[in-house]
Amino acid sequence: MLKGKNAVITGASRGIGREIALAFAKNGANVVINYRGNEELADSLAKEIEAYGVRAIKVKGDISKFEDAEKLINVTIEEFNSIDILVNNAGITKDGLFMRMKEEDFDSVINTNLKGTFNTSKAVISKMIKAKGGRIINISSVVGVIGNAGQANYAASKAGVIGFTKSLAKEVGSRGITVNAIAPGFIESDMTEVLSDKVKETMLNSIPLKAFGKGEDVANLAVFLASDMASYITGQVVHVDGGMVM
Numbered sequence: 001m002l003k004g005k006n007a008v009i010t011g012a013s014r015g016i017g018r019e020i021a022l023a024f025a026k027n028g029a030n031v032v033i034n035y036r037g038n039e040e041l042a043d044s045l046a047k048e049i050e051a052y053g054v055r056a057i058k059v060k061g062d063i064s065k066f067e068d069a070e071k072l073i074n075v076t077i078e079e080f081n082s083i084d085i086l087v088n089n090a091g092i093t094k095d096g097l098f099m100r101m102k103e104e105d106f107d108s109v110i111n112t113n114l115k116g117t118f119n120t121s122k123a124v125i126s127k128m129i130k131a132k133g134g135r136i137i138n139i140s141s142v143v144g145v146i147g148n149a150g151q152a153n154y155a156a157s158k159a160g161v162i163g164f165t166k167s168l169a170k171e172v173g174s175r176g177i178t179v180n181a182i183a184p185g186f187i188e189s190d191m192t193e194v195l196s197d198k199v200k201e202t203m204l205n206s207i208p209l210k211a212f213g214k215g216e217d218v219a220n221l222a223v224f225l226a227s228d229m230a231s232y233i234t235g236q237v238v239h240v241d242g243g244m245v246m
């Protein structure tokens with residue numbers, strides 16, 4: 001479905017980003033793995049991607065810094081000549097009840113999840129406009145739609161991503177670029193592994209399909225939104241949440 005396309009995925013070393021990278025490779029896309037820390041994880045992912053007969057390059061960088069985001073896009077252009085797909089997946093949580101939430105925990109979550117999405121999109125958009133097409137897929141969250149106690153910073157960042165997605169979609173639609181958001185519910189990953197059994201049980205009870213999601217569930221939708229089959233879909237927020245929010 002993505003044969004010959006060049007895709008950049010932020011925060012691809014682990015979790016949902018890793019699954020998106022593998023699913024894109026499986027569907028024929030060359031993949032740029034952006035990661036922040038773990039060199040070994042990025043190396044092993046690159047090998048797995050290349051086993052599908054496509055190219056993989058690794059670009060280390062913190063997407064909350066504009067210069068790193070710009071470098072990510074520039075290195076991709078140098079290596080692959082073009083960027084067809086950008087997936088803004090990198091994200092963090094710094095949970096806590098608002099009364100106790102520190103200013104730095106608010107800032108770091110906004111800077112990674114929302115400003116990071118701005119940084120990479122800003123760096124790529126002129127390239128996509130020049131190419132007369134492109135796909136931007138932003139990973140939001142159901143929490144950005146319904147809010148969550150203990151996640152005022154995270155919910156604000158993910159709601160911001162939704163507003164950003166819709167606004168950019170309106171601006172660049174006439175240039176053949178689609179911008180959509182995915183709102184995952186509870187997906188098994190390092191991010192959700194840290195939650196207590198009590199929180200997990202409460203979550204599970206609120207999911208009609210009575211199961212937690214997997215990275216592949218999000219990746220399958222990302223492949224579709226990045227493909228030609230989704231060329232008439234833009235500005236949408238699609239939930240992958242087992243029916244948790246409807």
Ligand code: NAP
Pocket residue numbers: 010011012013014015016017034035036037038061062063064088089090091092112116139140141142183184185186187188189190191192
């Ligand atoms: P995860 O397992 O914690 O992985 C997060 C990834 O993002 C890691 O590869 C991490 O790199 C990278 N990252 C974090 N900050 C970065 C930065 N400043 N620059 C570059 N990379 C950075 O999380 P996940 O569960 O896969 O979540 C992926 C996305 O889905 C996030 O945006 C998250 O908010 C969203 N989401 C997740 C769930 C869920 O239930 N899991 C639900 C809704 C939405 P390092 O290895 O260097 O830390």
